[in-house]
Amino acid sequence: MSITSETRKRLWARSGNRCALCRKELVRDDVDGLPGALIGEEAHIVARSPGGPRYAPLDPEARDGYSNLLLLCANDHTQVDAQPTRYTVELLENLKRSHERWVTNRLHPGPAGDDSSHTRAVVMVSGAEIWDLMFKAYGYDCGADEDADLTDAEADLVDDALQAFVDWGEIGPDVVSHGFRAMRDAKRSVHAALDDLTSAGFVVLGGERQGSWAGGTLTGKVALLRVVRADHLHRYVISQSQERA
């Protein structure tokens, strides 16, 4: 068993091509016409073999699975493996989680549709629709419309809902493996978060674009979600069609 390309896409996409510890970018730009180098390392949280850092018995699939991997620069990989009592499994899992949240929250490229590779963003009317979009994606690009001018309370509401969408997307493959009932519960829970936004006067636009990671060696779908004020929606759609014209 080795790390599948599916797993590598998830890892690189959700890490934003950056080290989970120092956040340094892990793809070097082209130098003198030579292709950029990959300097990221796909580190195991629980070691692959007995005697390795943080070793515990795990089945081979889990050992090379997304949950047991962390994208690091070479320096931090060395340090993390040299000091397993400081860098415990729990600490590494927390660092990974907070890094991925940081990546999700920092991708704010403006309204969906501002890039020619974006598909048309459509109004998400159900939890099932959002869930389908999220669980099939490798990366997430979620945020509020830049013109929304949110109050603190609204910003909290939007963040909570988007985080719920991303969390459900991340565990999507596990949910699917638990069958229809688990999927139905997931969709319900996503729908509840969507309801919270709708009751507060927001609309969620969803779409997707192609993402590219690890210096272009990995590509896949990125889910886009934009939370827009319902009374801005009209304006929003007009500005999008003007861009297309």
Ligand SMILES: [Zn+2]
């Ligand atoms: Zn680093």
